[in-house]
Amino acid sequence: MIEIPLDWSGLGLVKNAFLSLLGGALVSALVGPFMFMRRLGFVSAGISHALLGVIGVALLFGLPLSAVLVPATVVLGLFMGMLERRSRSGAPEVAVALTWTVGMAIGITALRQVKGYVPDAMSYLFGNAFLLSGSDVLFAWGLSLSASLAVLLFFRGLLACAVDEEFAVSQGLPARGLYYLLLVIISLAVLSLVKSLGVILMIAMLLVPPAIGERKSRGILGMFLWTLGINLFTVCVGLWLALRMDLPVSVAITFVLAGLYILL
Amino acid sequence: MSERKIALEVEDLWVSYGESVVLEAVSFRVERGRFIGIIGPNGAGKTTLFKAILGIIPVKRGKVRVFGEDVDRVRDRIGYVPQMVETNPMVPLTCGEMVAMGLVARPWGVRVLSGSTEDKVRRAMALLGIEDLFTVPYKTASVGQKQRVLIARALVKDPQILFLDEPTASVDEPTETNVFYLLNQLKGQGMTIVMISHDIGVLSQFVDEIACLNRTLVYHGKGGEELSSAITSAYSCPVDLIAHGMPHRVLKRHEDD
Numbered sequence: 001m002i003e004i005p006l007d008w009s010g011l012g013l014v015k016n017a018f019l020s021l022l023g024g025a026l027v028s029a030l031v032g033p034f035m036f037m038r039r040l041g042f043v044s045a046g047i048s049h050a051l052l053g054v055i056g057v058a059l060l061f062g063l064p065l066s067a068v069l070v071p072a073t074v075v076l077g078l079f080m081g082m083l084e085r086r087s088r089s090g091a092p093e094v095a096v097a098l099t100w101t102v103g104m105a106i107g108i109t110a111l112r113q114v115k116g117y118v119p120d121a122m123s124y125l126f127g128n129a130f131l132l133s134g135s136d137v138l139f140a141w142g143l144s145l146s147a148s149l150a151v152l153l154f155f156r157g158l159l160a161c162a163v164d165e166e167f168a169v170s171q172g173l174p175a176r177g178l179y180y181l182l183l184v185i186i187s188l189a190v191l192s193l194v195k196s197l198g199v200i201l202m203i204a205m206l207l208v209p210p211a212i213g214e215r216k217s218r219g220i221l222g223m224f225l226w227t228l229g230i231n232l233f234t235v236c237v238g239l240w241l242a243l244r245m246d247l248p249v250s251v252a253i254t255f256v257l258a259g260l261y262i263l264l
Numbered sequence: 265m266s267e268r269k270i271a272l273e274v275e276d277l278w279v280s281y282g283e284s285v286v287l288e289a290v291s292f293r294v295e296r297g298r299f300i301g302i303i304g305p306n307g308a309g310k311t312t313l314f315k316a317i318l319g320i321i322p323v324k325r326g327k328v329r330v331f332g333e334d335v336d337r338v339r340d341r342i343g344y345v346p347q348m349v350e351t352n353p354m355v356p357l358t359c360g361e362m363v364a365m366g367l368v369a370r371p372w373g374v375r376v377l378s379g380s381t382e383d384k385v386r387r388a389m390a391l392l393g394i395e396d397l398f399t400v401p402y403k404t405a406s407v408g409q410k411q412r413v414l415i416a417r418a419l420v421k422d423p424q425i426l427f428l429d430e431p432t433a434s435v436d437e438p439t440e441t442n443v444f445y446l447l448n449q450l451k452g453q454g455m456t457i458v459m460i461s462h463d464i465g466v467l468s469q470f471v472d473e474i475a476c477l478n479r480t481l482v483y484h485g486k487g488g489e490e491l492s493s494a495i496t497s498a499y500s501c502p503v504d505l506i507a508h509g510m511p512h513r514v515l516k517r518h519e520d521d
Contacts (some may be wrong), residue, residue, distance in 0.1 A: 220361055
């Protein structure tokens with residue numbers, strides 16, 4: 001990946017972490033509510049966990065991560081969506097869990113086989129926002145903006161399908177196409193968060209704020225505003241906590257989200 | 265029957281879920297401006313028939329035409345009230361936003377309610393007497409209110425044909441009667457109404473014709489003795505004829521009870 005310096009002050013790494021998480025807060029505020037409303041948390045967690053397999057294989061074969069990750073994650077997302085779709089008509093949901101765990105197993109195995117310097121598997125599992133380079137931040141923002149733009153472009157269709165997919169079809173909406181579009185959007189959102197929050201803990205950032213937003217709001221706009229507000233608060237407080245208590249950012253953010261979920 | 269007069273035409277419709285045939289050679293026509301009630305025992309395929317007509321599920325064989333056209337070409341003229349269980353309780357919409365969903369015919373765009381759509385939504389809600397629910401969260405509305413919100417959602421685009429899948433299930437008697445009076449009023453304005461109901465007694469007071477479905481169409485007409493025997497056969501139990509020549513009440517328990 002080409003290194004682009006983005007540290008404008010002595011606090012460059014903190015700033016990179018903050019900027020990256022800010023992009024994550026934005027995309028989570030737009031994508032998270034749809035994941036929550038459509039009960040795609042399990043599928044999304046499957047995508048993020050199986051992503052470790054893609055990372056491991058890419059590193060093992062010396063493939064450029066920046067070129068491989070986007071298409072591979074999108075394919076993974078579509079595959080997971082297909083499995084989830086099938087599970088509704090009777091096929092066991094275990095297929096999604098199997099892809100998830102096999103993906104992780106492949107990732108761990110591949111990372112163990114890589115010769116020479118390998119990035120710590122733990123940093124992919126739990127993220128490390130303080131080790132992000134300028135190009136990492138730009139990569140994450142590119143993905144966040146793409147996913148956010150897609151949500152805004154197709155907001156009404158995605159919402160109509162979330163409310164009642166069969167009614168949406170009766171209205172002439174391409175429900176199946178919108179479902180797979182949502183899976184692609186989720187894949188991009190997951191990828192934008194992988195380096196800062198890790199494949200395991202990012203799911204809290206995507207699912208907890210909309211769950212609180214749903215409880216607190218009277219209408220759909222309220223849910224999205226609550227989610228955005230919680231995300232921004234969580235990023236700021238989580239980053240502060242991480243610096244004060246010498247915690248990984250993802251861990252601090254998870255604690256903040258858990259606290260908010262209980263309190264609100 | 266003149267082609268121009270026909271609102272709905274179903275011809276030799278077959279639907280199956282995997283190996284299991286749910287609908288078999290169903291054929292019927294509904295004239296414009298008529299109110300038809302569809303009855304049948306549980307599992308008879310009534311909801312499946314609606315879903316097949318509306319293109320929600322694929323058909324194995326057969327043809328459906330609405331106003332002489334393929335359904336996809338006339339969706340803006342079709343209103344649909346699905347069973348209430350179909351709506352997702354995880355989506356926090358106000359009742360006004362829920363009604364506005366009936367105007368979403370294209371996937372793009374951000375705003376759910378704008379100036380012009382808000383007027384239409386308020387008008388549709390006023391028809392059902394629920395205009396005061398506009399800003400009320402849908403999830404907190406009562407069952408009867410939710411049912412009326414879903415009917416308003418179907419009416420918001422001024423459809424010419426309305427499909428209702430048990431719209432009066434779980435509502436109290438006055439609400440049920442009000443719904444039927446509204447439907448009758450809409451029929452008077454030229455709307456074609458196709459409605460599934462279990463309440464044969466109330467249905468029989470309002471509909472012009474009735475169809476009895478049990479995997480295949482066992483009866484389609486205006487009622488009378490022929491319907492009575494068709495229903496007895498479909499429900500596998502005797503029925504009594506009370507009002508308007510329509511079957512009203514099951515007299516005996518099923519043999520296997």
